[in-house]
Amino acid sequence: MTLSTTTSSQELSRPRRGTGALRLVASRLVFLVAALFGVVTLSFLLVSVTPGDPAEVIAGPVASQSQIDAIRADLGLDDPLWDRYTDYIGGLLQGDLGTSYYTNLSITSEIGNRLPASLSLIILSVVFAAVVGIGVGSAGAYFRGRWPDKLGRLGTSVFQSVPDFFLGLILIYVVFFVMGLAPAPSGQIGISEMRPEKITGFITIDALLRGEMATFWSAVSHLVLPVVTLGLVYAAYFSKTSRSTVGKALNSQQAQFARAMGLPERTVLRYAFVEARGTIVTYAGVIFAALIGGEAIVEQIFAWDGLGSWAVQGILRLDIPVVQGMVLVSGAITLITYTALDIIVGLLDPRITHG
Amino acid sequence: MTETTPTTPETVLDVQGLTVDIATPDGVVHAVRGIDLAVGRGEILGVVGESGCGKSTTIKGILGLLPPNATVGADKIELAGHGDLLRTPTKKMRHVRGRRIGFVAQNPFGSLNPIYSIERQFHELQKAHGTKVSKKESREIAHAMLDGVGIVNPDRVLDGFAHQLSGGMAQRVVIALATTLSPQLLIADEPTTGLDVTVQAQIMDLISGLVRSEQRSMLLVTHDLGVIAQYAQRVVVMLDGKVVEHGRVEDVMVDPQHEYTRKLISSVPKREELHDVIG
Structure with a gap:
């Protein structure tokens, strides 16, 4: 009998579980540092080489030339580009991003106050969107062509075609105005309520830490409508992606082999989901990054004092340091998100880690 | 006829x-x-x-x-x-x-799960059919099965993933899986x-x-x-x-x-x- 046909050991590359993952993380982090440096430079050039004179903008239309010159000297705009660049980097390293032309508030403290507001809104929205969207999409993939799929696809196309601000206005009208179930769209808490003393900057967390339960529940109830607004719109995107990726994995030869081995349907579904999760996680990261600043209109509607509404004001008023700070923050968050994505997706897929 | x-x-x-x-x-x-x-x-x-x-x-x-x-x-x-x-x-x-009934399909890379280790795929199979086996026993069974289909270094294959195998070895793994429950x-x-x-x-x-x-x-x-x-x-x-x-x-x-x-x-x-x- 010719049963024991041998195979040479060179056919199999040695699995490198630990080192492969480490190398992946290290290479992505090096890239992150380089890219962050690029973002910093870009946000600097935004002010320095774009047309228009910030000094004239600050001084206003009726200022005399000497006033403009004084402002320019004060801002250091007469110095050579290189000196201003090193000044900017130096300030940045000390956490100094300059002050707003209009409010004279420090950009760093503005970001510190507004970033938690935006992040709590965006993170919860992405989580809500992912849970609802992946659930609907996976059910649609599993029951393809049957009623759960048809219902899911109908919902998906409706919420995908409605602009988020419009959905927000409808929700405010129905849930707040007509039904009275949600609080008025007055930002993170009610107008007459006091914010808890700052610890992390996240109102919900700070209220909990300080034991102010009434403020905590108020903050939670104020989060519901904006989170549902953004969540439903982006759930539609998650649903579309997961329906196609999970569906593809469920129809794959791998799923057929799993069934032919007698694995139960829930295991087959898990196999399909594990195969699809890299794509879905990537999607979540891309949506998260796009929402930093991208949810500005929804912030405006709900009077949310976050980054998006702040950036829109800054752009409309040509408040260059604000725009600069926003470019820096959203650029940095986007880069960090994408780096984290690269690492997570790599760790989830042995084909990347053990390439 | x-x-x-x-x-x-x-x-x-x-x-x-x-x-x-x-x-x-x-x-x-x-x-x-x-x-x-x-x-x-x-x-x-x-x-x-x-x-x-x-x-x-x-x-x-x-x-x-x-x-x-x-x-x-x-x-x-x-x-x-x-x-x-x-x-x-x-x-x-x-x-x-x-x-x-054991099943062996064409293209072993399509059959094997690309994300889970080979060892885990043997374990999933035994779990699915109610065989109460510990991870250690499952590995021993898998080891013996891979040995039986002519794989020289079963431990290395069990710790690895499908994409690290050659086509012939992957099909041997599939055959081992298909015959594990006799x-x-x-x-x-x-x-x-x-x-x-x-x-x-x-x-x-x-x-x-x-x-x-x-x-x-x-x-x-x-x-x-x-x-x-x-x-x-x-x-x-x-x-x-x-x-x-x-x-x-x-x-x-x-x-x-x-x-x-x-x-x-x-x-x-x-x-x-x-x-x-x-x-």
Whole structure:
């Protein structure tokens, strides 16, 4: 009998579980540092080489030339580009991003106050969107062509075609105005309520830490409508992606082999989901990054004092340091998100880690 | 027509009058139109035919793996020691697959899970069939199975992933998985398609050896008449969802009765012709 046909050991590359993952993380982090440096430079050039004179903008239309010159000297705009660049980097390293032309508030403290507001809104929205969207999409993939799929696809196309601000206005009208179930769209808490003393900057967390339960529940109830607004719109995107990726994995030869081995349907579904999760996680990261600043209109509607509404004001008023700070923050968050994505997706897929 | 009764005394799989109708938006497609198959103990039955003739649909029909838009009918699909598969409820059918019938498909990289380690895939299989085994026992079983299919360094393969294997080794892993729960019947759907020619022979030797040594049976689906001639004892020739000829391999190969079988055989290049080409 010719049963024991041998195979040479060179056919199999040695699995490198630990080192492969480490190398992946290290290479992505090096890239992150380089890219962050690029973002910093870009946000600097935004002010320095774009047309228009910030000094004239600050001084206003009726200022005399000497006033403009004084402002320019004060801002250091007469110095050579290189000196201003090193000044900017130096300030940045000390956490100094300059002050707003209009409010004279420090950009760093503005970001510190507004970033938690935006992040709590965006993170919860992405989580809500992912849970609802992946659930609907996976059910649609599993029951393809049957009623759960048809219902899911109908919902998906409706919420995908409605602009988020419009959905927000409808929700405010129905849930707040007509039904009275949600609080008025007055930002993170009610107008007459006091914010808890700052610890992390996240109102919900700070209220909990300080034991102010009434403020905590108020903050939670104020989060519901904006989170549902953004969540439903982006759930539609998650649903579309997961329906196609999970569906593809469920129809794959791998799923057929799993069934032919007698694995139960829930295991087959898990196999399909594990195969699809890299794509879905990537999607979540891309949506998260796009929402930093991208949810500005929804912030405006709900009077949310976050980054998006702040950036829109800054752009409309040509408040260059604000725009600069926003470019820096959203650029940095986007880069960090994408780096984290690269690492997570790599760790989830042995084909990347053990390439 | 040649003899229809099985040559071995005990029939392991007896399929009679199998039909598969598939509902499509353009109407019903009669993919399989009443075929009879019988596989005896220790026997390899070859099923041969061009792609689209209903070979794979027949297998999926037997295994109960067709999509909901397909309707399977048959006088009987009798599996020895179990009963009629057509009348087996879905939940019990799951345990027939894997435990009583092992399945080997073409393209092992498509069959194996790309994300889980090979060890985990053995563990999932045993867990799925209610075998109460610890991770350690599961690994020992997997180790022995890989050893049995001629893998030199089972530990390394168990810790690794499908994409780190060569095609031949991946198919050996698939065969080990398919035989872990000692099924009495193996169904192999084009098991060597897509593998290197040298590896093809090794894999076929391995499968036929496993069948013979354990007195198992095998339904071997292929379009390769050479494989049938070398490994199968009996052959069924399919065309357009019907069996057009069946019999002992030596009879069918030497004296084909049906026009289609004759064409199939004449399409295989003969040794002398090859010599002419090579010169």
